[in-house]
Amino acid sequence: xxxxxxxPGDWGAIAEIDETAWSPESDPGYGVRGVFRPTSDLPSxxxxxxxxxxxxxxxxxxxxxxxxxNRDVARLRCIAVHPEWRRKGVGRALTLAAIDWAWGQSxxxxxxxxxxxNPEAKAMYEACGFFEEARLRGEFVVDGVASDDLFMACLxxxxxxxxxxxxxxxxxxxxxxxxxxx
Ligand SMILES: CC(C)(COP(=O)(O)OP(=O)(O)OC[C@H]1O[C@@H](n2cnc3c(N)ncnc32)[C@H](O)[C@@H]1OP(=O)(O)O)[C@@H](O)C(=O)NCCC(=O)NCCS
Numbered sequence: 001x002x003x004x005x006x007x008p009g010d011w012g013a014i015a016e017i018d019e020t021a022w023s024p025e026s027d028p029g030y031g032v033r034g035v036f037r038p039t040s041d042l043p044s045x046x047x048x049x050x051x052x053x054x055x056x057x058x059x060x061x062x063x064x065x066x067x068x069x070n071r072d073v074a075r076l077r078c079i080a081v082h083p084e085w086r087r088k089g090v091g092r093a094l095t096l097a098a099i100d101w102a103w104g105q106s107x108x109x110x111x112x113x114x115x116x117x118n119p120e121a122k123a124m125y126e127a128c129g130f131f132e133e134a135r136l137r138g139e140f141v142v143d144g145v146a147s148d149d150l151f152m153a154c155l156x157x158x159x160x161x162x163x164x165x166x167x168x169x170x171x172x173x174x175x176x177x178x179x180x181x182x
Contacts, residue, residue, distance in 0.1 A: 001090065003097045006046040006058070013055035014048070021080035024142045025117040028149075036078045042066060045101045049081070049090045057081035057090045061098040064111060074107040079121075091121075095128040096162065099154060103161040109153055115140060116148035125152050129159035 006014070018036045027035050036058075038046060044062030048055045059079040064070055076098050081090045102110050112130070114121050117140075122132075130152040139149035 001056075001093060002050040003047055003093060004050065006048050010048050010055050010058075014046075014058050017055070017058060017080050017082045020083055025147075026115060026121065028115060028140045028142075028147075036060070036080070039077065043105060044077075045098070047094060047097045047101065049094055051085065051090075056085040057094050059094040059098045061101055061110065063105075063107070072106075072108040074102040074105070074110045076110055076112040091124050092127060095124060099128065099159060100162055103156050108156045111151060111153050114150050114152060115142075116150055117142060117145070122150065122152070125154075128154070130154045 014036065022030055022035050024030045029035070038044075039060060039062040042063040042065075044060060046058060046060045049057040057080060060077045061074055062077055064073040064075040076095070079091060079094055079098070081094070099110060110130075111133070112125065114125065116122075116135075131154075132150055133153040134151040136149040136151075138146040140147040
């Protein structure tokens with residue numbers, strides 16, 4: 001498996017994975033909207049996993065906001081692996097690549113959210129060094145069943161860099177807007 005920065009020809013495969021990867025247990029907007037919208041206004045990286053010449057998964061990590069006071073925090077915004085390629089280590093490799101990128105960009109912390117109805121993803125994040133930092137109880141109701149929204153974090157001081165990371169896909173001007181938290 002190769003991990004590399006996204007290339008222009010990859011977006012079709014990414015869209016295909018995005019269409020097949022999600023479920024009501026993993027996406028609170030399932031059936032209402034598409035999941036992945038690439039970040040264009042903040043430093044970010046989209047990394048793909050390629051096996052046998054095929055993109056089988058992707059992850060996007062970006063600066064969380066443009067606020068100067070928030071400059072040390074990145075956000076793992078989206079990760080998905082094609083259903084046929086799961087439980088083969090692709091998701092873990094992508095998550096570790098996103099961590100590498102974030103530390104390479106001098107972020108100190110990475111945050112993400114995951115639904116409590118998605119324990120597979122939570123287990124993957126924990127295997128990569130994320131921990132649960134906060135929980136919004138009963139945030140979503142899926143088919144009549146309440147699900148919590150979990151906030152997870154990974155800290156650079158606890159999970160050091162493994163190797164050099166890819167450079168950002170998009171470079172944004174420093175601290176130009178006062179956009180609020182996502
Ligand atoms: C979550 C997701 C990215 C995991 O990708 P993956 O390639 O299957 O994950 P990996 O094979 O690297 O597994 C890494 C670890 O995650 C955990 N894990 C992953 N899938 C699991 C499952 N179905 N059941 C239990 N644990 C699981 C395990 O701890 C696993 O380590 P192990 O194989 O050594 O036991 C994939 O299931 C996916 O695309 N899901 C839909 C999209 C999604 O939920 N994204 C996250 C939204 S927050």
